Amino acid sequence: MDACRVIGLISGTSVDAIDVALADLRLRGDTVELVPVGHIEAGYPADVREELLAALPPAGCTAEQLCKLDTKIGQAFAQAAGRALAELGQADVIASLGQTVYHWVEDGDCLGTLQLGQPAWIAESTGLPVIADLRARDVAAGGHGAPLAGLFDQLWLKDEIALNIGGIANITRGSVAFDTGPGNALLDLAAQMVAGQSYDKDGALAPAGKVRHDLLDVLLADPYYRLDPPKSTGKEYFHLSYLQAALDEVPAVDGPDLLATLVELTAVTIAEACKGHRVVASGGGVRNPALMAALSERLDVVTSDSLGIPSDAKEAYLTALLGFLTWHGIPADPPTGAAGPRLLGSITPGRGPLRMPAPAAIDVRQLRVTPLGGSLACS
Numbered sequence: 219m220d221a222c223r224v225i226g227l228i229s230g231t232s233v234d235a236i237d238v239a240l241a242d243l244r245l246r247g248d249t250v251e252l253v254p255v256g257h258i259e260a261g262y263p264a265d266v267r268e269e270l271l272a273a274l275p276p277a278g279c280t281a282e283q284l285c286k287l288d289t290k291i292g293q294a295f296a297q298a299a300g301r302a303l304a305e306l307g308q309a310d311v312i313a314s315l316g317q318t319v320y321h322w323v324e325d326g327d328c329l330g331t332l333q334l335g336q337p338a339w340i341a342e343s344t345g346l347p348v349i350a351d352l353r354a355r356d357v358a359a360g361g362h363g364a365p366l367a368g369l370f371d372q373l374w375l376k377d378e379i380a381l382n383i384g385g386i387a388n389i390t391r392g393s394v395a396f397d398t399g400p401g402n403a404l405l406d407l408a409a410q411m412v413a414g415q416s417y418d419k420d421g422a423l424a425p426a427g428k429v430r431h432d433l434l435d436v437l438l439a440d441p442y443y444r445l446d447p448p449k450s451t452g453k454e455y456f457h458l459s460y461l462q463a464a465l466d467e468v469p470a471v472d473g474p475d476l477l478a479t480l481v482e483l484t485a486v487t488i489a490e491a492c493k494g495h496r497v498v499a500s501g502g503g504v505r506n507p508a509l510m511a512a513l514s515e516r517l518d519v520v521t522s523d524s525l526g527i528p529s530d531a532k533e534a535y536l537t538a539l540l541g542f543l544t545w546h547g548i549p550a551d552p553p554t555g556a557a558g559p560r561l562l563g564s565i566t567p568g569r570g571p572l573r574m575p576a577p578a579a580i581d582v583r584q585l586r587v588t589p590l591g592g593s594l595a596c597s
Contacts, residue, residue: 226537231385239534292336313541361556368395383503412473421508427474547577
């Protein structure tokens, strides 16, 4: 069967919610056709999110904590998938990118990556097969395991630059995809420090401040920005202690000025990586007017919504695409530095026998997004 309906699940580095998307996908020659059926955002239970944030670097985490979080996150993902099945429609298979809790990078090389959200809970709850652990094989093959969105972007946008602004910002530029640096990560920390908010709602805090160029210069001196791609990073690097160390190098910075400076940091580092080209943006950061205004001063920016993919659900649709490729035996080749295409992920069977389609004997070269106007596939 060259068509199926896939649920994609992911929680990004901002740890704000579980993004869920339902997609109809069909293989036509060397093209995957994707119809976005719908998407939802499912919040973590408050206690689970609190435990998760408390366990992230630079905090320590025990084996007991990891076990409990893997279970609780898996259960939260299972609930999110069940809600999607009830509200959006039935599916044939589920793909989960899980919740990244550690991304191990040393001297510019990714040596390992860990995502939590035990897929057995999703399979047991929904009865559907689940494709998960989608990053590890790319890392084992010499890639960074992130940003996997580069695969979606290359197939869909070809020569345009794609930008995703989550906790970490990443771009796909030509034949390479990489993390540019912090997207919302430091901004969220600053909003908590300044106003006790988990993020700068509607970008309201930053416009009241002015860019502190002394602090900006300290932040921009970080050697990460001068590493050649492919490269990846995460909250293991850009965390509260990192921000505090930068603040300790300059005279006192007031709250609004801190937010304004961090908006400038994200905008400057993204713009430098994009080299003045038109950018198709997605991710939670597009909902921050201050950040989008700073980007628009430097780049021609449109959102993925204008091209048919909701900007707040693009990575969930990416996950659905990755699941579709693995389900059909098609190796994925995201531009992360891996030594060639690989079948990604591991499969947890659903309630019934595992009946997979015959492997497709073709390389996928294009992704075509078409509006919702009828199902391509619904078993």
